[in-house]
Every structure is written in structure tokens, then in C-alpha cells.
Amino acid sequence: MYSKPIFKRFIIFFSIAIIIFLFGLFPELVLSIYVKGFYPIISTCLRWISSLFPFALGDILYTLLILYLLRLVAKFFWRVKKKGWQKTDKLAIPIYILNTLLIFYISFKLLWGLNYSRPSITKQLNISDKKYDVKELVLLADYFIDKLNTLQPQISPKLNYDIKQLREKAVADYQDLALKNPFFKYNVPSVKPVINGWLISKIGIEGYYNPLSGEANVNMKLPAWVLPFVTCHEISHQMGVAREDEANLVAYLVGINSKDVNLQYSVNYNMLRYILFEIRFKSPEDYLKLKDKISPGVLANFKAENEFWAKYNGQMSSYMGVAFDKFLKLNNQKKGIKSYQNIVVWLWNIHGKELKKSESQSSVSPKD
Template sequence: MTRSTARRTGLRQLIVLIILAALVYCWGLSASAVDRWYVGGIYPGIALALRTISAPVPFSLGDLLYAGLIAWLIFSLVRAALKLVRNRSRETFEKFGLALLRTLLILYLAFKLLWGLNYNRQPAYRALGLNDAAYSREQLFLLGQFILQKTNDTKQAAVSMPQLSKTELLTGAVSAYRQMEERNALFRYERPSVKAVTSSWLTSMAGIEGYYIPLTGEANINTGIPGFALPFVTCHEIAHQTGIAYEDEANLLGYLTAVNSADARFRYAAYYQALRYILLEMALRSDPAYLKLKARISPAVRADFTLERNFWQQYDSSVSSYMSATFDRFLKLNDQEKGIKSYQDIVVWLWNIYGPLLQKEHRKSIKPRA
């Protein structure tokens, strides 16, 4: 093949990739089209196929593939840089530019088609019959009181139970999702593929509890974190496997799944996590009721807060800050304007789930007697 023929072939490939990327991007502009053809069409088949392939592998196949991909990209960039140093001709620069652009377009298409179009679907809360009404400071305190009492009570029920094994963690999460599927098809989950991360130390250094791998459809869990937190993290990552891309919505599905489990350890993990988010929200608002609510935490739950804080303090590093900043940017690029702060939006959903009943009971409690 002559140089001119190779150049024309490369340009044709690039044009095809640009057209495909443009079509996928335009597809994502219509939530209804994404829901009809992707969420209700090709994604379930893609996800099922990926999990069918990855599930039998006893280790994280995605971690291995990511490591190989990163190594290949580094090798390719170094080799291209050396070529540019040796030969600074226009043709060499063109080849490098075309190759880099083709690679980026292929990665974009792979990400969007394997999972990323889920960012463009209709909000999950609509499928759950919820609204996104805001709450006042007083309403947040009402919610905090309710969740705190539930956290204290479920801790008491779970305190005598042993820590969940990896097998029990998976079977418990799958059972909880199947139970929720009977209420809403949004919770449908088949062919489980949940793995422990390859290196808990590295993952903890990055400040990560778990992550989803679009290349293999695996949900990877950092099993090195305190055991009481694992049920919620597992249910959260499974939500990503079902096609829930946004972090606040994955928190919502993870919470609803865990809190409705028959296992008190799952329910405690859900309430504990919800309480964390509520306390953080109150602290961010400089709410004077924050200390009042915090003082009511039972000694057993307080011990878990201390355990979790001490665990993450030993991994406090610049790596964690860098990863948080990188993930924040990634979320913003995928239409999550709040970035990493979107995790905190679970409080809105919690209020809309429990708020009406809590307000009704509160009005009854303050109604003067005749």
C-alpha cells in the first residue's frame, strides 16, 4: 500500500468515526429516543452479555483490561513521541494527529454505547413516582430525626450478627434487588457480576469505595472498607450495572434496595449512609440543629462513625484528592453539573419519600388538645 493510499484510507476511517460519534451524540440529545432504543432496547442485551462473560472469572477482569489499555496507550504515546523526535516532518505529525483522534473517537463510542448513553435517559425518580421538591431547614431536621432513630434501631438489631462474607454480600444484594423488582422493573438485575477490587490498598488510597467498569459490566467493591458499609456500596454499584448512571440516582436505588432487605445488616448500612448524607447537608448549611441531632446518635453507631473516619484517615493522600478532582470533572462532562457533590442529592429523594408522612405526624404531635 502506497503512502497516499494509506493516508486516504486513514482519512476515510476518521470520517466514518466522526460521523458515528456525531450520530451517537445527537442520539443522546433526545431522552425519549435513548429510553426507547437504548434503555429499552440494546443496553440490557449489552449489559447481560458483558456480565455473562465476566461473571465466571474469579478476579476483576475489568481491572486487568484497564491496566492493559493504559499500558498500551502509554507505549503508543511514547513510541509516537520518539518518532516525532526522530522525524519532525509534516507527514509524521499528521499520522500522529490522525491516530490520536481515531483512538479518542473509538474510546468515546465504546463508552457511550457500552454504558454512557444511560446519562441521557429519563430521570430514574420519575419511574419511581417521586418528585424533586426542595425542603426547608425545619423539614431537613424532621427527616434527620426519623433517619437517626431508624439507624439507632437497626444497629441494635444488627449488632449481634456477624459480618457478611463476600458470598453473603452478593446473595443478599441480589435477593434484595429481586424483591424490589416485584415492585418496579427498574430494579431488574440478572447475571450478577460483582467482584472485589484487585487492590484494596490502591483503591483506598484513591478514596474509592467501589466502581463500575463499562468494558466488562463488572461492579467492583472495595472490600477493605469497614464491613458495615459494604451492603450499601454493593447495592449502589449494582444500580450502575442496571443502567443507572447518575450518582444520586444510584444512591437512591442502592438505598431503597438495601433498606427494604430482610437482612438487618443491609437495612443498617442504608440508614447509616442516609444519616451521613443528612448530617453533612446540615453541616454544609451551618444548621444549628446539626449538633442537636448528632448528640442523639447511639454509642454503637457513633463507634461506626469513628471506625470509618479512622479508616479513611490512614489513607489520606494527594492521590485521593487528585482522584476526587478527576472524578468530579468526569461527572460534570456527563451532565452532572454538581460533579462529585451530586452524591449529596440523595437527601432530596429521602425527603420526598418520607416527608409527607413525617409532616403529617409532626402536625398531629403539635396539635393542641381540645
């Protein structure tokens, strides 16, 4: 282990990392050069390669990477045991570790992470960020409850999906919506089930995007009525929508424009989860009143989903939640996990005018 070559590599990697960091400070530049230029090329290539494999290639790559790092650690300790601690190690080892971290940082940012620095997609989709009050939040909840109460009896009684069905349905809906808005254009699909559904469920993860392989990975152990939304959410990450709240928004817009009742139900069901969580926090009294309006069929789905997570969730999910919260904050999502709730603001701005108009019309008494 020689310090001079390692130090030279450190200077190179550090300089590249600084350039990438500074580049990320200019959202419009990121949008024009990275999001609309470099990223679509690299992500399409990655998806094409990973689509050739029937399993989650990214999971295998992560495993190999971990094994490689463990091998390096074992090799180092074996060398120390055999030859003793060298003087050059005092400087070389920290720099070697920093070089490894810098390689991970550069790779992550170039493969996908710079998408966190793009301007909010709500600007591209012309959706306002105007805040709501509690009364408006309750009005929004009423809308989604009515929607779900209507859709729930129409969904397939024995709803069951395999990954092929999920992929085909989601891709078709993205393509249909892309005819109206090119923002939703999605090429070369690569949607895979996670390899270890038990572990992923234990951690508390519904799905994830893998930057190494460009794959959208879905936890197929989830209840069937949750899966379509999760699939659309992960596909949005493949398209370069990095932020979780914005991925929820894209999945919702795809779902409500779908001709598939099961997909419509899935996205509306997941949106109601976020809305009820917000109301429960801001107005517990209204939460209890709204809960009574939810049909037995929808309540049964909520109960079954809670039972699913109760079956798997343990201390690990709490630890992973903290880690994910830190990860989001490091990537321009200052609210961390709480940023998921931004979707409620956008849902209000999508439906608010319509709901207020409907409310005002219903409050006007008919003339004699």
C-alpha cells in the same frame, strides 16, 4: 504512518460520535431504544462473560489497555529516533490521537455512557423533586437518627462479609423488590472485589462500575457496615442507572425493603451521612443538636469510618475528586460531585408527608 487512511478513519469515527451525541439529546428516545433495548442485551452479555472469571476482569482489561497505549507511545518514539521526524507526522499524529479518543468515546457511550442521557429515574419511580427547607431537613435527620439508633443494636456484633455473601444478599433483595416493581429486575450478577484495595482506598473510592466488563467492583477494605450499601449502589449502575445520586436512591429503596437488618442499617447509615453533611452546611447549630441525639454505637461507626479514610486518604484522593467532578459534569450531571446530595431531596419527598403528619399529631395536645 500514512495520513490518508487515518484521515478517512477520522471522518468515520467523528461521524459516528456526532450521531451518538445528537442521539443523547433526546432522553425519551434514549430510554426506548438504548436503555430498554440495546443496553440490557450488551450488559447481560458482558456480565455473563465476566462472571466466568473469579477476579475483576475489568481491572485486567484496563491494565492491558494502558500497557497497549504505552507500547504505542514507545513504538512511536523509537521510530522517530531511528528514522527521524517525517513530514506526514505533522498531520497524521494529531489525527491518530483524535481517532484513539473518538474510539474511547464511542465505546464508552455504547457500552454504558448513554445511560447518562436517559430521563431521571425519579419519574419512573414517581418521586417528586420538591425542595425542602431547613426545618424539614432537621425533621428528616431526626427520622434517620431514630431509625439508626433502633437498628444499630440489632446488627451482627462481629459483622464481616466476603464478596459472595454481599452478592447473594444484594441479588436476593433486588429480586424480591422486582416482584413489586419490574424496574428492579436484575439478571446475571457479576459483583467482584477490586484487585488492588489499597490503591482504591488511597484514591478514596468505595466501589465502581466497569463498562469494559460489566462488573460491579466493591472495595472490600471498607468497614463492614458500609459494604452492603456500596454493593447495591454498584449493582444499580449495572442496571443502567448511571447518575450517582440516582444509584444512591436505588440502593436505598432496595435496602429499606430488605429483610436483612444489616442491609437496612447500611443504607440508612449512608443516607444519614448525606443528610448530616447538608445540615452541617446549611444550619451548623442544628447539626450540633442532632449529633447529640445519635447513639454511642452509631457514633462509634462514624468514628471508625473516619479513621479508615484518614488512614488511606492522601493528596491523590483530592486530585481524583477533581477529575471525577469533571467527569460527572461532562456526563449531564451539572452539579458534579455535589449531585450526590440530590438524594436528600428525594429522601424528603419519600418520607416528608409521613413525617409532617407525625409531627402534627404529636403537637396536638390531648383533650381533658
